Amino acid sequence: MNHRATMRRGYVRPMQGWWRRDPFFVKYMIREVTAVAVLVYAIILMVGVVRLSQGADAFNGWLAALKTPGSILLHLVLLVSMIVHAKSWFDIMPKTMPLLFVGGHRVEGSTITRAGYLVTIVATVLVLALVWGVRS
Amino acid sequence: MPDAQRIEIQVLRYRPEEEDKPVWQSYYVPFTNDMSVLQGLQYIKDELDGSVTFRWSCRMAICGSCGMMINGKPMLSCSTFLRDLLPGPVRVEALAHFPIERDLVVSVGEFVSKLEGIKPYIIPKEKRELSQGEYLQTPHELEKFEQFSSCINCMLCYAACPQFGLNPDFTGPGVLALLHRYNADSRDGGRAERMKIVNAEEGVWGCTAVGYCSEVCPKHVDPANAVNQNKVNSAKDFFLRFLSPKGATT
Numbered sequence: 001m002n003h004r005a006t007m008r009r010g011y012v013r014p015m016q017g018w019w020r021r022d023p024f025f026v027k028y029m030i031r032e033v034t035a036v037a038v039l040v041y042a043i044i045l046m047v048g049v050v051r052l053s054q055g056a057d058a059f060n061g062w063l064a065a066l067k068t069p070g071s072i073l074l075h076l077v078l079l080v081s082m083i084v085h086a087k088s089w090f091d092i093m094p095k096t097m098p099l100l101f102v103g104g105h106r107v108e109g110s111t112i113t114r115a116g117y118l119v120t121i122v123a124t125v126l127v128l129a130l131v132w133g134v135r136s
Numbered sequence: 137m138p139d140a141q142r143i144e145i146q147v148l149r150y151r152p153e154e155e156d157k158p159v160w161q162s163y164y165v166p167f168t169n170d171m172s173v174l175q176g177l178q179y180i181k182d183e184l185d186g187s188v189t190f191r192w193s194c195r196m197a198i199c200g201s202c203g204m205m206i207n208g209k210p211m212l213s214c215s216t217f218l219r220d221l222l223p224g225p226v227r228v229e230a231l232a233h234f235p236i237e238r239d240l241v242v243s244v245g246e247f248v249s250k251l252e253g254i255k256p257y258i259i260p261k262e263k264r265e266l267s268q269g270e271y272l273q274t275p276h277e278l279e280k281f282e283q284f285s286s287c288i289n290c291m292l293c294y295a296a297c298p299q300f301g302l303n304p305d306f307t308g309p310g311v312l313a314l315l316h317r318y319n320a321d322s323r324d325g326g327r328a329e330r331m332k333i334v335n336a337e338e339g340v341w342g343c344t345a346v347g348y349c350s351e352v353c354p355k356h357v358d359p360a361n362a363v364n365q366n367k368v369n370s371a372k373d374f375f376l377r378f379l380s381p382k383g384a385t386t
Contacts, residue, residue, distance in 0.1 A: 007153050008152065009152035010235030010237060011152070011158060012235045013232065015233075015298070015302055018298050018301060018302070021208060022208065022209070024348045025298060025346070025348070028346045028347070028348070032344075092347050092360075095345065095350060095361045095364055096360075096361075096367075097364070097365070097368075098368065099279075099280060099361075099365075101276070104276065106279060
């Protein structure tokens with residue numbers, strides 16, 4: 001056996017604070033963090049459904065809670081987070097799906113992303129129109 | 137060197153026999169507008185300090201040897217020009233997320249074992265005699281894997297992947313993209329074997345779709361797409377085995 005000392009001593013650099021090293025990583029972290037807003041809003045809606053099943057008083061209590069200043073502030077934060085999340089999600093979408101071919105031609109990633117934006121806007125307008133239609 | 141300007145190049149030095157951890161060292165390099173960062177380093181090695189160590193070979197962005205962090209971003213030093221980094225200083229560091237062997241040279245052993253592990257060659261679906269002629273492929277079949285075959289193993293995508301940095305066992309973008317290149321090839325029949333690597337703990341599920349790998353790839357391979365397509369394939373593999381009596385092999 002050869003006991004000669006080796007000079008090899010690989011230096012492993014630390015990963016602490018890795019996400020602050022590049023603006024790309026910061027954007028990635030924003031996408032991940034804003035996913036929490038989607039979860040929080042889903043929970044708020046779920047609570048509404050549970051309160052609805054418990055009767056009119058319970059549901060009105062939930063509605064009243066939504067109208068408090070704290071709740072409105074929270075909803076503004078959630079709205080902004082969701083818009084950011086939706087945009088960043090569609091930005092990465094072409095990378096998460098199989099190659100798409102239409103009429104024998106590859107669909108560009110940017111086209112897929114723009115289609116995503118468009119569907120989001122159309123769906124949002126439709127839902128808003130539906131809600132306002134029901135209210136009036 | 138006529139009309140030469142000067143630029144400061146800071147190199148992250150690591151000489152394991154001298155230092156416990158890397159240190160920055162500055163060099164002032166005369167350069168012309170057609171000089172790459174690699175040529176700047178070659179000037180340092182030839183004229184200023186012969187001990188500076190780095191890998192390079194082709195000087196034309198095809199061998200994949202000269203990848204390094206240039207001002208914090210993974211790039212090929214042969215295709216990055218000093219004129220675009222004015223006024224400097226230019227900070228040059230070994231590729232992130234790999235152990236530094238010496239100066240700008242990283243350890244590639246693990247990467248090479250992963251690369252060998254995916255069987256990066258066509259395993260013919262059907263054996264053909266020479267007399268039967270070549271394997272035919274339509275342009276559409278070619279398009280399904282062609283971009284993934286452009287990988288030059290430069291490992292920039294690994295230096296861009298924080299998940300690889302956090303867990304060096306992660307198979308990683310480049311190797312998974314090359315795995316997909318063969319799985320997506322209509323002539324290949326090795327998919328069942330390679331899916332074990334896709335499905336493993338260190339396989340595609342280690343990816344969190346940061347997407348920076350595709351951004352830095354000098355050959356537009358889009359490894360993030362290859363990896364994430366295989367999350368779908370891996371999920372299919374998982375669920376289809378409940379339907380298939382022989383287990384999912386496709």
